[in-house]
Amino acid sequence: MTQLTLDKIDFAILSALQRHGRLSNQELAINVGLSPSPCSRRVKALEDAGFIAGYATLLNAEQFNLALTVYIQIRLEKHASDILEAFEADIINYEEVQECSLITGSEADYHLKVLVKDMQHYKVFLLDKLTTNPHIAGIHSSFVLKKVKSSTAIPIS
Structure with missing residues (x-):
């Protein structure tokens, strides 16, 4: 895992994904105030650094x-x-x-x-x-x- 220092946009991405894991990259980018490409790169960096452990569907x-x-x-x-x-x-x-x-x-x-x-x-x-x-x-x-x-x-x- 790579070392990564989080900023407020990273925290916003993580918060948004915790609340709504099915957000598309486009929706996530709008939500955090980025364009889609940088947003996608940040999500990938958060995954690579181990801040995002995985994705799941929560069943009732x-x-x-x-x-x-x-x-x-x-x-x-x-x-x-x-x-x-x-x-x-x-x-x-x-x-x-x-x-x-x-x-x-x-x-x-x-x-x-x-x-x-x-x-x-x-x-x-x-x-x-x-x-x-x-x-x-x-x-x-x-x-x-x-x-x-x-x-x-x-x-x-």
Whole structure:
């Protein structure tokens, strides 16, 4: 990745793309006050420098009957690197897991965000997948009652 110092136009490009990822280069250029060619070059430079990690389409989970979001804290029996790596390798293969983070400042070692259809599907995920791992010492589940804010945008300035 190349070194790049961002200016206000770069920040404007990044902000616009976070809000509306499907903007055409023409629309983006108008939005940030550039002509299309320099705008396209700047976007390419932002990609090459690693500021833009990729592009994605965000799907509406409710349209797929995925109505239950669960945050799970997992405590492992030991913190040996082979146990951590094995746990992470298992988690990566579970399609229900949207996020998995190794955390500190809690009794838990990992924090998971899981998306399933309903409580029955969560029970299957919990009993058939999570609890089959012999290194898990504790599981604490919290269920989302209402999403107050959900965003993929990161704060930039």
